[in-house]
Each structure stands twice: as C-alpha cells, then as structure tokens.
Amino acid sequence: MSVKLTSRQVGDVTVIDAAGRITLGEGASAFRDMIRDLAAKGNKKLLVNLADVSYIDSSGIGEMVSGFTTVTNQGGKLKLVGLSKRVKDLLQITKLYTVFEAFDDEADAVRSFA
Amino acid sequence: MEKTQTTLESSLESVDQAEAIAVDEARKLGFDEDGQAQFGMAVREVMVNAVVHGNRYNQKKKVHLEIERSKDSLAFTLGDEGEGFDFNSLPDPLAPENLLRQSGRGLMLARAFVDGFDLHPRAGGGTEVRLVKNLH
Numbered sequence: 001m002s003v004k005l006t007s008r009q010v011g012d013v014t015v016i017d018a019a020g021r022i023t024l025g026e027g028a029s030a031f032r033d034m035i036r037d038l039a040a041k042g043n044k045k046l047l048v049n050l051a052d053v054s055y056i057d058s059s060g061i062g063e064m065v066s067g068f069t070t071v072t073n074q075g076g077k078l079k080l081v082g083l084s085k086r087v088k089d090l091l092q093i094t095k096l097y098t099v100f101e102a103f104d105d106e107a108d109a110v111r112s113f114a
Numbered sequence: 115m116e117k118t119q120t121t122l123e124s125s126l127e128s129v130d131q132a133e134a135i136a137v138d139e140a141r142k143l144g145f146d147e148d149g150q151a152q153f154g155m156a157v158r159e160v161m162v163n164a165v166v167h168g169n170r171y172n173q174k175k176k177v178h179l180e181i182e183r184s185k186d187s188l189a190f191t192l193g194d195e196g197e198g199f200d201f202n203s204l205p206d207p208l209a210p211e212n213l214l215r216q217s218g219r220g221l222m223l224a225r226a227f228v229d230g231f232d233l234h235p236r237a238g239g240g241t242e243v244r245l246v247k248n249l250h
Contacts, residue, residue: 023158024126024129024162024166025126025129055151055155057155057158057159057162057220057223058159058162058217058219058220058223059162059217059220061219062215062216062217062219063216065213065214065215065216066216068214069214086148086151090223093222093223093226094207094208094213094219094222094223095208095213096213098213099213099214
C-alpha cells in the first residue's frame with residue numbers, strides 16, 4: 001500500500017492526514033504534490049498528521065524536509081503530529097527533530113500555530 | 115552458514131522486493147518486529163542507492179544480492195553495476211548546513227540500523243554493500 005492523503009481544516013490550520021507508506025516513488029511524490037498544492041493555494045499553517053503512517057524511508061523524509069522548506073520560504077509553518085516510535089527514531093537519527101516541531105496531541109499542535 | 119544468490123532488476127519494484135525479502139528472512143531467523151523493520155529499511159536504502167545512483171534505472175544493469183544466514187545473524191550483500199563512488203566524499207547529512215538537503219540520508223540510515231556495514235568497490239565494477247544484523 002502506498003500513501004493516502006486527505007486534508008481538512010481545523011480553524012485556520014490545514015491538517016493533512018497521511019496513512020500508509022511515504023517511500024520512494026508514488027508515496028513520496030503524492031506527499032510532495034499535496035504540500036506544494038496547499039502552499040500554492042496560500043495555506044500557511046500546515047499540520048501533517050502521521051498517526052497512520054506505518055513507514056517512511058529516506059525519500060519520504062526528503063519530501064518532508066522539502067515541504068518544510070517550501071512552506072517556510074512562503075512565510076508559513078509546517079509541523080508534525082502523531083509520530084510513531086519508528087518515525088521519532090528516524091527524526092533522532094537524522095537530527096531532524098531540531099528542524100521539525102512535533103506534537104503528540106493534535107489540539108496542542110493546532111493551538112501552537114496561534 | 116547458508117548462502118543464496120539472486121539477481122534483481124533496476125526498478126522501483128525491485129526495491130520493494132528486496133525489502134520484502136529482507137523482512138521475511140529476518141522474521142524467519144527470529145528477529146522481532148522492530149528488528150525486521152530495521153533490517154528491511156537498511157536493505158531498502160542500499161537497494162535504492164544501487165538502483166537510482168548506481169545503475170541509474172538502466173534495465174540492462176542488475177543488482178546482485180547474496181544472502182548469508184547463520185543461526186544468529188543475517189547478512190545481505192548488494193552489488194550494483196554502476197560507476198562506483200567514494201563513500202567518504204559524500205556530504206555529512208548531519209552537518210548543520212546539510213540538514214535541509216532533500217537527499218543524502220539513505221546510506222546513513224542503512225548504517226544506523228545494522229550491526230555491520232561495509233561499502234567497497236565491487237569486483238568487475240560498481241559498488242557493493244554488505245549489511246549484517248545480529249539476532250542478539
């Protein structure tokens with residue numbers, strides 16, 4: 001299974017619910033397209049919900065970083081919520097925990113954009 | 115020590131295939147779910163490197179996989195038919211100036227998830243990576 005992506009609004013925050021695998025190929029491309037599309041439409045507060053993501057490889061991590069850069073360069077913010085232990089480990093190993101603001105709870109994450 | 119060899123195509127499907135083989139071999143040897151996932155990811159990242167950067171998706175070029183099983187460890191050696199490269203010349207993906215680069219983390223992740231990692235030129239051309247994971 002590749003990744004399934006849907007978006008919803010919580011106030012002025014756009015939450016992207018991801019499920020499945022964000023890996024080289026279709027999964028990473030779909031993730032990139034979704035972030036770029038939302039950023040192009042002027043969404044500046046993006047929260048990526050990874051609670052149902054079972055697996056991310058280095059290509060998926062690369063797309064998350066690319067999305068972060070795209071949104072930041074447009075004056076917005078991209079944050080993460082619902083990281084599994086494996087995804088947290090990946091952010092530790094890659095030192096990206098110093099880049100991404102990550103939350104366990106969605107309500108806390110949404111409030112942090114205020 | 116039991117050995118088997120197989121040849122994989124230079125395709126994204128082969129990347130998934132190599133990962134699935136790694137997870138299955140790790141499961142059969144007795145690794146827990148985390149161990150299986152870690153070995154699967156290490157093999158996946160090395161396979162991506164072989165297909166994308168080594169063989170550059172060239173369908174005429176193959177990835178050569180050798181699997182070695184012992185009662186307490188699993189080793190996968192993946193060799194591509196690319197032009198080879200100097201591992202030590204790669205940018206450090208953990209350096210502050212490289213943290214926001216989109217790529218360059220694959221081999222570091224592979225190395226982090228195994229007990230043995232050896233990258234060297236492959237006899238006859240290309241690059242070979244040997245990954246070893248111990249059961250305990």
